[in-house]
Amino acid sequence: MATVKDIARLAGVSPTTVSWALNGKRVSEESLRKVLEAARELNYHPKMSARSLRAGKVFSIGFYIVNPSLDPRLNGYLFPMLAGISKVLAEDNYAMQFDIVTPDKLDILAKKALEHSVDGMLVLPQFSGVTERLLKELPDKFPVVYMQQDPASSPGHCVVIDQAAGVELAIRHLHHLGHRAIGVIAGPAEHVDNVLRLQAAQAVFRDLGLSWRDEWVAHGQFDMESGEAGMRHILQAPDRPTAVFCFNDYMAIGALRAAASAGLRVPVDVSILGFDDTDVAEASTPALTTIQQPVFQQGQQAAAMLMRLIKGEELPKHVERIRPAVIERSSAERRRA
């Protein structure tokens, strides 16, 4: 494999000149030509690790998902998020290192920072407490952008989808359609997004003067089974709600099933709203009206913020929120008289 010395020898100049030439610094026409020619002839590409050592940076960032297992909830939005990140990094010729770590192995992330494996990282913490523990373990001043906000922690730099706005959009959409008796199927208590959604839902109920009734509220695990169970629970109430807002699409599909089993037509007898706008939302029957999280854009903005931090900009720690949107399909409609 060709080194800078080989190029120097072939071009009849010094390694210094080779480096100058290849990095666009001032060299004579003559030298430039000879160096470029020699480099092309030997198919030369500077070795990353050597360049990194000298530069003190590795030209790559980490994108890490904290997850205890093979969690299919991520299927829906991982790819566009990765694509958004990748797109922004390409502008600076940065690479992305990806990994999935369990919540008990956060020291892996700390190690990656300490040994300078990456110049900065994006983190999807998922669970309460993760952000806080990371802030403690990671070296001070190490560039990190969190892609979910943990209400139980001081935030650091964040680029998140505005969960509260999404919830407000959803509930106001149902309210606008005339629904006043609204049920809720929430997600797992330890999930940061779920915590935010739950808080927001209660606030919006209060604002709109809707009553938050425990028999209309169920707690699931973000999967179809628990969504179905949750809906069954809600339908047992003596007077049932005319609409149910599920905190993700999988549970909404489950709810759809439970409604069908109970002989209820969706959306005629009961409206159902999802959250996330994953693939399943479009695939179900009826197709789900749901809240779309612009994760491609989130990936872009988070990566952009991280790159600014890496370049040394002193950004104040703040939470950058991206507004979700309502995607109207067929699972919700105006309340029948």
Next chain:
Amino acid sequence: MATVKDIARLAGVSPTTVSWALNGKRVSEESLRKVLEAARELNYHPKMSARSLRAGKVFSIGFYIVNPSLDPRLNGYLFPMLAGISKVLAEDNYAMQFDIVTPDKLDILAKKALEHSVDGMLVLPQFSGVTERLLKELPDKFPVVYMQQDPASSPGHCVVIDQAAGVELAIRHLHHLGHRAIGVIAGPAEHVDNVLRLQAAQAVFRDLGLSWRDEWVAHGQFDMESGEAGMRHILQAPDRPTAVFCFNDYMAIGALRAAASAGLRVPVDVSILGFDDTDVAEASTPALTTIQQPVFQQGQQAAAMLMRLIKGEELPKHVERIRPAVIERSSAERRRA
């Protein structure tokens, strides 16, 4: 940030001894204790780029997807595949670099190999011709494992889901259920998996003595819309098939819709089979009977093979095939008399 010299000074030994101690080579009890203590005190972690430069390897592999755009087809299996890869790499403390590149930018991958950004790579080529072009551009002997086989190219090292086996499983399943008039909705012609599936389907039809009738065959783009259009086309035939095999789940959902629009009940009037077993298969109504691709396992095996290549094993270039499985749900049943 602490270096090996700092540790040496603090422990009162030479850098050599520090390195020996930290890497488990023979040093005296005394030295070992002092070095470890000093390292802990300074929270020392050896710098990756320095270690890489000396070692001549970077302890990370690349996983690259060739894709022209934001292709949602990947949603379904990207995450488990990443998880499988990640799990195997963790055993060797290797990291994964991830990227999505367009087919016209394959030189990005060549560059990553030439500049030693990664020690090897896994590639999901997706389109015909990509494998061949990569084999030409990548340095000879550079460890690469392809995760899809391109019938138009000599394969290199491959770990793939056996597409032909999946197709055979699907069609024989329908045949076993009594179906003799079977339609097919194939995918885009330039997609390598689709090519293999199409060849296999024709072969199985021949073996089983089924007739391959053009009016029962449609070609879609792996998305719902084209699946729906394909099914409409097939239903126009004077005598319609009793079952339709779609080359992926999204198109199968589309087919479900077209059948419903035409007043046909699935699976009573017509059986529909998907391929991939993505999330949507379980979410649709009726839930799709489909072919499951064990992508988690594929990720593991591909990563394992790549690690063996990186460690210098001389593996013969061959195609390692993983058998898919039929997942029976509700969209296919025994043909009514």
Next chain:
DNA sequence: CCCATAGCAGAAAGCGGTTTCAAAAACTTC
């Protein structure tokens, strides 16, 4: 008691680039 052997430690040489520093060359200016 001396020599061979083994065990451990340190100096120094890389790995392959970039950057500093100083010298040489080219070019102005008077």
Next chain:
DNA sequence: GAAGTTTTTGAAACCGCTTTCTGCTATGGG
């Protein structure tokens, strides 16, 4: 044509770690 200025160049240092090589000390055997 000499002095001063700007370009261009090359030698050498450096990034931080590993590894070779050499030397020293302790141990055992003849």
